Amino acid sequence: MQYIVMDLEWNGGYSSRAHGYFNEIIEIGAVKIGSNLQITDRFRAAVRPTVNKKLSGIVSNLTNITTEELEDGTTFDKMMRDFAGWIGPEDSVLLTWSTTDLLVLMENCRFFYQKQEIPFLRHYMDFQAYAQRRMQVDASQQIGLARAGELLGISEDALSLHRALDDSVLTAQILQRVYEPESFAAAIQKVDAEFYRRITFKTTIISDIDNPLVKRSEMTFRCPECGRNLRRAGNWRFRSRAFCADFVCKACDKKYHGRIQCRLKYEGVEMRKRLEEVVPKPAEEQETAAL
Numbered sequence: 001m002q003y004i005v006m007d008l009e010w011n012g013g014y015s016s017r018a019h020g021y022f023n024e025i026i027e028i029g030a031v032k033i034g035s036n037l038q039i040t041d042r043f044r045a046a047v048r049p050t051v052n053k054k055l056s057g058i059v060s061n062l063t064n065i066t067t068e069e070l071e072d073g074t075t076f077d078k079m080m081r082d083f084a085g086w087i088g089p090e091d092s093v094l095l096t097w098s099t100t101d102l103l104v105l106m107e108n109c110r111f112f113y114q115k116q117e118i119p120f121l122r123h124y125m126d127f128q129a130y131a132q133r134r135m136q137v138d139a140s141q142q143i144g145l146a147r148a149g150e151l152l153g154i155s156e157d158a159l160s161l162h163r164a165l166d167d168s169v170l171t172a173q174i175l176q177r178v179y180e181p182e183s184f185a186a187a188i189q190k191v192d193a194e195f196y197r198r199i200t201f202k203t204t205i206i207s208d209i210d211n212p213l214v215k216r217s218e219m220t221f222r223c224p225e226c227g228r229n230l231r232r233a234g235n236w237r238f239r240s241r242a243f244c245a246d247f248v249c250k251a252c253d254k255k256y257h258g259r260i261q262c263r264l265k266y267e268g269v270e271m272r273k274r275l276e277e278v279v280p281k282p283a284e285e286q287e288t289a290a291l
Helices: 057-063 067-071 076-087 100-113 127-135 145-151 164-178 181-187 193-200 283-290
Strands: 002-015 020-033 039-046 092-096 123-126 231-239 242-249 254-265 268-277
Touching: 002 057, 002 100, 002 164, 020 076, 020 100, 020 164, 039 076, 039 164, 076 100, 092 100, 092 127, 100 193, 123 127, 123 181, 127 145, 127 164, 127 181, 145 164
Parallel strands: 002 092, 092 123
Antiparallel strands: 002 020, 020 039, 231 242, 242 254, 254 268
């Protein structure tokens, strides 16, 4: 099985043809990785836009891609056929830095092919998630490609970041630093109908406390001091995307403020809890506040 590292650049904007905001791919870059984790081949193509023909100033400044460069580019369909031919018939794993590039490619397939399935995709890995686990970086931070390279001491002097091919090269260099056979194999996902359902599922925040998916029995806290269950003082309130309530510990004579966010994910409801002690104000401040 060979590994393909892919990176995309795209031009976003509102389009009446797309009936909304559309991220149109304007450049693709990719590298093949051999069994020794070395780059064995490279692919790069500029894609001539047909939906958002005016190049965004933000994209132009970030990537240094020019309108003239895109005018000489290929079509999306030809790029896809050329890319599939370059990958070849061998079973491959496609790697991208986060799932964003993959979702944009699916978005373009929906627009140009009227289906979101990517013809050459059989196995996939969110390499950002894997690299961060190997680097012991909290997944909630989602560090960028350049930052990951910096943390690993990889020089970017010879690379033009925010260009698809060079970003693919940097991703491959990160792979060489963090690769571990067993964990890498475990992170590879088979692409089937469930994969597409999972990757397109939109996580939502549950705001109704009476939603049957909310397990009220699990919306509890323990006192950080004595370990006893805290008693809720008052009703749950939904504020700042989370359920909030006040809690007390009679044994320790302390008050707390608890927050529980209920996130509906593909796998089910995830609860994120946070408990903060309510520190009483000094007596003089309370007197001043009363006045």
